[in-house]
Amino acid sequence: MSGFAQNTFNGLVSGAFYALLALGLAVIFGMLRVVNFAHGAFYMLGAFGAYVLLSEAGVPFWAALVIMPVGLGLLGMALERAVIHRLTKLDPLYNFLLTFGLTLILQDLVKLRYGVQSSPYETPSLLSGSVNFGLFDFPTYRVFILGFAVLLCVAVWWVLTRTRIGMVVRASTERPDLTRAFGIDVGRWVTPVFGFGIGLAGLAGVLAAPMRAVNPLMGADLIIVVFAVVVIGGLGSIFGSVAAGFGIGLVQAWGEAYLSNFPLVSQTIVFVVMAGVLLWRPAGLFGREEAPA
Amino acid sequence: MRRTMGVAAASAVVVLVAGCGGGGPQSSGDQKLTGDKIVLGVLNDQSGAYSELSGKNSVAAVEMAIADFTAKYGDKAVTTDITVETADHQNKPDVANSKAQEMYDRKGVDLILDVPTSSAALKVADVAKEKKKLYFNIGAATTDLTGKSCNKYTFHYAYDTYMLANGTGKTTTEQIGKNWYILYPNYAFGQDMEKSFSTAITAAGGTVVGKDGAPFPNTSGDFSTFLLKAPNLNPKPDVLGTMQAGAELVNVVKQYNEFKLRDKGVGLAVGLMFLTDIHSLTPAALAGTTYTDAWYWNFDAKNREFADRFQQKVGTRPTFAHAANYSAALQYLEAVQAAGTDDADAVVKGLEGKTVEDVFLRNGKIRAEDHRVVHDAYLAQVKPQAEVAEPWDYVKVLKTIPAAEAFRAPSADCKL
Numbered sequence: 284m285s286g287f288a289q290n291t292f293n294g295l296v297s298g299a300f301y302a303l304l305a306l307g308l309a310v311i312f313g314m315l316r317v318v319n320f321a322h323g324a325f326y327m328l329g330a331f332g333a334y335v336l337l338s339e340a341g342v343p344f345w346a347a348l349v350i351m352p353v354g355l356g357l358l359g360m361a362l363e364r365a366v367i368h369r370l371t372k373l374d375p376l377y378n379f380l381l382t383f384g385l386t387l388i389l390q391d392l393v394k395l396r397y398g399v400q401s402s403p404y405e406t407p408s409l410l411s412g413s414v415n416f417g418l419f420d421f422p423t424y425r426v427f428i429l430g431f432a433v434l435l436c437v438a439v440w441w442v443l444t445r446t447r448i449g450m451v452v453r454a455s456t457e458r459p460d461l462t463r464a465f466g467i468d469v470g471r472w473v474t475p476v477f478g479f480g481i482g483l484a485g486l487a488g489v490l491a492a493p494m495r496a497v498n499p500l501m502g503a504d505l506i507i508v509v510f511a512v513v514v515i516g517g518l519g520s521i522f523g524s525v526a527a528g529f530g531i532g533l534v535q536a537w538g539e540a541y542l543s544n545f546p547l548v549s550q551t552i553v554f555v556v557m558a559g560v561l562l563w564r565p566a567g568l569f570g571r572e573e574a575p576a
Numbered sequence: 577m578r579r580t581m582g583v584a585a586a587s588a589v590v591v592l593v594a595g596c597g598g599g600g601p602q603s604s605g606d607q608k609l610t611g612d613k614i615v616l617g618v619l620n621d622q623s624g625a626y627s628e629l630s631g632k633n634s635v636a637a638v639e640m641a642i643a644d645f646t647a648k649y650g651d652k653a654v655t656t657d658i659t660v661e662t663a664d665h666q667n668k669p670d671v672a673n674s675k676a677q678e679m680y681d682r683k684g685v686d687l688i689l690d691v692p693t694s695s696a697a698l699k700v701a702d703v704a705k706e707k708k709k710l711y712f713n714i715g716a717a718t719t720d721l722t723g724k725s726c727n728k729y730t731f732h733y734a735y736d737t738y739m740l741a742n743g744t745g746k747t748t749t750e751q752i753g754k755n756w757y758i759l760y761p762n763y764a765f766g767q768d769m770e771k772s773f774s775t776a777i778t779a780a781g782g783t784v785v786g787k788d789g790a791p792f793p794n795t796s797g798d799f800s801t802f803l804l805k806a807p808n809l810n811p812k813p814d815v816l817g818t819m820q821a822g823a824e825l826v827n828v829v830k831q832y833n834e835f836k837l838r839d840k841g842v843g844l845a846v847g848l849m850f851l852t853d854i855h856s857l858t859p860a861a862l863a864g865t866t867y868t869d870a871w872y873w874n875f876d877a878k879n880r881e882f883a884d885r886f887q888q889k890v891g892t893r894p895t896f897a898h899a900a901n902y903s904a905a906l907q908y909l910e911a912v913q914a915a916g917t918d919d920a921d922a923v924v925k926g927l928e929g930k931t932v933e934d935v936f937l938r939n940g941k942i943r944a945e946d947h948r949v950v951h952d953a954y955l956a957q958v959k960p961q962a963e964v965a966e967p968w969d970y971v972k973v974l975k976t977i978p979a980a981e982a983f984r985a986p987s988a989d990c991k992l
Contacts, residue, residue: 286804286805286808289800289804290800290801290804293798293800293801293804296798296800297796297798394623398627398628399623399624399625399627399628400628400852400853400855400856401822401823401826401856401857402856403856403857403858403861405858405860405861406834413836420836422834422835422836424834425834491797493830494830494831494834495797495827495830496797496823496824496826496827496830498823498826500823501797501823504793504795504797505795505796505797507795508795508796532796535796535798536798536800536801539790539791539801539802540801540805543788543789543801543802549791550762550791550792
């Protein structure tokens with residue numbers, strides 16, 4: 284029983300990363316109709332930035348947790364203004380090429396300076412112990428990540444459903460044309476929303492640094508699963524991406540724990556789930572078919 | 577005057593070799609050296625996962641070997657015109673294949689060195705065999721290079737999966753703990769390592785109480801399912817043996833520490849690890865971990881002297897792969913010097929059965945039967961942070977594994 288509880292807990296921790304990344308992708312896609320292939324690279328920059336801040340300027344984890352998301356959010360906004368917004372009217376192939384190219388450039392810049400070897404990053408001492416849950420012990424850091432991610436998702440949900448900004452963002456995410464017809468300047472919100480999505484990816488990166496290998500390719504490995512998560516949740520659905528993020532984390536953890544005799548199954552389980560969901564609901568679990576133009 | 581005599585001697589050698597029927601198309605001509613020079617080719621990973629542990633710094637090590645050889649023989653050297661060609665094989669077998677052909681055919685390379693990644697290494701062995709040109713593999717681990725894929729022109733220089741398993745698996749079982757839980761990446765390298773380790777552990781009187789193939793690549797970066805399972809197995813394992821490499825090894829070790837498995841009585845043994853891995857994980861994260869090293873830079877004064885020169889040139893301490901590339905280049909040049917020609921068959925003849933001592937090869941011997949280069953190996957343990965007195969001096973050598981025990985006996989699968 285305690286084994287099951289531990290695996291579930293771990294699944295939720297992995298899921299927290301998927302949820303944070305998928306949430307950013309979902310708001311960006313909703314608002315800009317841009318599938319941001321560079322999302323994984325920003326996650327990597329978040330982790331690498333935390334490492335550079337610590338090793339070269341002595342900036343601790345807690346400060347990096349604020350500096351990196353804000354800094355990357357601003358960088359994201361600058362990129363949106365400089366290049367991304369030029370794509371919105373073009374064939375989606377162009378946005379694939381641009382964001383994919385951006386990923387390669389960002390990865391190679393980091394490689395050029397820091398090499399491909401993983402860089403060290405230690406768990407902040409405040410979180411290095413473990414918490415006893417009666418049945419089992421669990422690393423404090425993982426408890427922190429889970430709590431932090433859940434809080435963040437709740438906060439984003441609150442902003443989106445209870446504030447005017449949220450209303451505008453939701454409306455323009457789901458039906459940009461109709462929102463515009465109500466006289467709301469959707470374009471004004473595009474840049475900050477893109478920056479926010481990138482900031483979330485950076486935040487997930489900082490959170491990952493103490494428990495995962497910090498290297499230039501860390502985002503590229505993860506992003507494939509995150510795309511599956513977004514598709515399962517329903518492209519553009521904010522609630523769907525968070526729910527699917529945690530769900531896929533759980534499915535992967537259980538798959539590894541209870542199907543370990545079938546390594547291929549636990550390896551492909553995410554994509555099997557994705558295929559199943561798409562057969563059943565082509566727009567994803569919480570997605571809606573695009574309204575006819 | 578010396579030059580005319582050299583040419584005369586060379587012609588004599590060529591005539592003799594040709595006369596003995598040993599001359600192929602490559603030894604026709606009137607020079608003792610093809611193109612009047614020696615070209616060494618370093619074919620390895622220059623930007624990917626293995627570029628840090630070998631990569632460009634292996635090229636620097638080969639350049640050191642050339643400088644040392646030239647300094648030793650001066651104008652008695654068979655030639656002073658020795659150059660290095662390099663190429664990036666990106667760890668891809670098809671790229672390795674075409675780059676190797678290009679090196680031998682168009683760049684005039686006499687010897688290809690390094691070639692990490694087993695699948696790529698085996699392709700290059702095929703090319704060497706076909707072109708009848710020399711190939712010293714350093715970076716790859718597969719025992720097939722001296723087993724069913726062995727050939728006359730291929731030598732396996734630094735290490736292999738048998739050496740790693742025999743060293744870490746056997747010695748750790750005897751000295752640290754009998755019960756093992758093995759975690760391996762589920763693809764060719766990991767499966768091969770798991771088999772070699774299981775065999776070595778059982779032979780040493782230990783038991784593999786559990787083993788799991790983790791998904792590869794592990795896209796979630798999470799190994800917690802396996803790490804949580806380890807202390808709850810019955811009987812409880814004394815040692816977690818991880819066969820992961822690169823970033824996956826980093827993830828396993830970070831999470832091993834996170835779940836405090838060492839405090840729960842499960843020690844850590846690593847299948848394959850390089851000095852650069854310890855550097856990137858920090859010795860604190862790995863303290864107490866045992867592994868098998870083919871060479872360690874601070875083992876004795878001789879190694880240290882080499883490491884000092886290496887550091888002056890490139891800025892870091894050498895991994896065993898760097899030292900082995902140096903040694904391989906040097907021993908090849910010595911063999912050409914002794915044979916007086918770069919004719920591959922003549923050089924192979926000179927190398928077979930030769931005993932060698934240098935900074936890398938201790939009690940070294942180049943086996944004639946399968947072209948395995950055997951030498952002393954070392955069981956090493958990562959020091960606790962408090963004992964790390966200078967950068968890069970991260971391990972202490974627990975035990976020297978004598979050359980005769982470190983490597984397997986020649987395989988019956990190998991027909992040269």
